Amino acid sequence: MRLEDLTVIKPAPTPGDTSWFTHDRFGMFIHWGLYALGARHEWLKNYERIPTEIYDEKYFRHFDPDLYDPALWADAAKDAGMKYFIITTKHHEGFCLWDSAYTDYKATNTPYGKDILTPMVEAFRSRGLRTGFYHSLLDWHHPDYTVDHCHPMRDNEEYIAGDKDRVLSRYVEYLHNQTEELLTRYDPVDIIWFDFSVGPGGRFAGKGKEVWRSEELIEKIRKINPKIMIDDRLQIDQDVKTPEQYMPDGWYKVNGVPVVWEGCHTFSGSWGYYRDEQSWKSVDQLLKMLIDSVSMGGNLLLNVGPTGRGEFDERAYDRLRGIGKWMKRHSRSIYGCTQAPLEFECPRDCRYTYNPDTKRLYLHMYSWPFGKIRLTGEVAEHVEYIQILSDASEMRFSYNPENKTVDIPLPIYKPLGADIPVLEIYLK
Numbered sequence: 078m079r080l081e082d083l084t085v086i087k088p089a090p091t092p093g094d095t096s097w098f099t100h101d102r103f104g105m106f107i108h109w110g111l112y113a114l115g116a117r118h119e120w121l122k123n124y125e126r127i128p129t130e131i132y133d134e135k136y137f138r139h140f141d142p143d144l145y146d147p148a149l150w151a152d153a154a155k156d157a158g159m160k161y162f163i164i165t166t167k168h169h170e171g172f173c174l175w176d177s178a179y180t181d182y183k184a185t186n187t188p189y190g191k192d193i194l195t196p197m198v199e200a201f202r203s204r205g206l207r208t209g210f211y212h213s214l215l216d217w218h219h220p221d222y223t224v225d226h227c228h229p230m231r232d233n234e235e236y237i238a239g240d241k242d243r244v245l246s247r248y249v250e251y252l253h254n255q256t257e258e259l260l261t262r263y264d265p266v267d268i269i270w271f272d273f274s275v276g277p278g279g280r281f282a283g284k285g286k287e288v289w290r291s292e293e294l295i296e297k298i299r300k301i302n303p304k305i306m307i308d309d310r311l312q313i314d315q316d317v318k319t320p321e322q323y324m325p326d327g328w329y330k331v332n333g334v335p336v337v338w339e340g341c342h343t344f345s346g347s348w349g350y351y352r353d354e355q356s357w358k359s360v361d362q363l364l365k366m367l368i369d370s371v372s373m374g375g376n377l378l379l380n381v382g383p384t385g386r387g388e389f390d391e392r393a394y395d396r397l398r399g400i401g402k403w404m405k406r407h408s409r410s411i412y413g414c415t416q417a418p419l420e421f422e423c424p425r426d427c428r429y430t431y432n433p434d435t436k437r438l439y440l441h442m443y444s445w446p447f448g449k450i451r452l453t454g455e456v457a458e459h460v461e462y463i464q465i466l467s468d469a470s471e472m473r474f475s476y477n478p479e480n481k482t483v484d485i486p487l488p489i490y491k492p493l494g495a496d497i498p499v500l501e502i503y504l505k
């Protein structure tokens with residue numbers, strides 16, 4: 078087969094502009110709010126059934142991130158090879174990071190006394206990263222937000238009885254108003270990442286696209302910025318599917334059609350800062366999550382949960398630096414890449430990514446076979462030249478036309494400075 082006749086998957090077209098997104102592949106998620114002070118998961122208010130009065134008495138009244146410097150955060154993201162960031166403007170707790178005209182429950186009214194969001198957007202944009210806002214549909218603080226099976230007060234009969242005086246549509250108006258406020262004030266925002274539509278549970282009704290007035294909200298958003306990307310958690314699929322905390326086993330599909338997708342993951346078991354949580358992933362695991370995602374045509378959104386002082390903790394910096402060290406020499410196998418042609422069989426313990434523009438194939442070697450590695454099938458007759466990506470050192474190979482294989486002799490030891498070695502294969 079000719080190279081141009083090989084099958085390279087393209088995702089279904091999207092309403093928003095996803096061209097930069099499917100090129101850039103790698104972003105930073107940031108979960109930051111009052112829950113950072115509790116330092117034991119962003120669902121702390123829910124897990125411990127904490128009433129708002131007590132939650133605010135403890136965390137709103139003590140929120141003062143004196144070491145907050147978004148330039149350091151933006152540097153860490155850029156140096157790790159991340160090309161966009163998505164910040165929680167408001168998480169389920171309802172606390173707003175920006176100086177919103179629609180609420181007093183915001184950073185400017187805490188002891189910190191300043192707008193958190195504006196300097197953060199400026200710091201990341203000035204380093205060339207695209208801007209995304211995570212905005213919670215759930216709101217455990219707003220007086221008109223009714224109880225559902227995810228609400229912190231779901232076991233409190235007295236609080237539940239108060240639902241008769243709560244007007245949920247008033248909360249939804251607030252949600253629409255704040256969305257327009259954010260997207261107008263920080264225009265052009267590249268991604269709005271809503272979260273999440275809660276299903277019915279126990280005695281409680283759910284909250285989905287009808288309650289949120291999702292169709293109307295999407296129209297309002299696209300009037301402000303027609304190119305913006307919108308996620309799928311308003312219960313109306315838009316620009317990107319968002320598998321969370323798991324790796325799909327192939328290109329994410331909707332009704333059998335490959336779509337734009339992004340896996341979102343944490344370093345540890347929590348999105349928000351969790352001081353005593355020990356399940357932190359290694360740099361090797363995190364790199365393989367990035368490579369796996371791109372090898373299946375997807376993106377990776379990797380989360381940091383800053384502390385109550387406004388810093389990334391050392392465990393996060395350690396992993397970001399480790400990822401950045403690999404990306405410095407290997408980002409060519411990530412940016413602009415996607416799933417390899419379907420006709421290419423990938424060797425055992427390896428992953429292919431492919432740049433359709435440069436016609437270069439990248440072989441990521443999760444293990445270093447003894448003696449040689451063999452490429453078999455369709456790919457073999459397209460190999461023109463091979464080098465180790467990290468140092469551009471030639472890898473000589475032999476092509477056997479009888480069995481259509483390419484053998485690449487390997488040195489005993491894998492290349493220095495390449496935790497996960499990559500062969501850059503020029504195709505013809």
Ligand code: JFZ
Nearest residue numbers: 108119120169272273274321341348
């Ligand atoms: C949601 C948030 O609850 C979580 O705190 C974090 O922000 C994450 C990125 O998004 O997590 C979810 C959302 C939906 C489900 C489970 C976790 N769900 O529908 O089962």
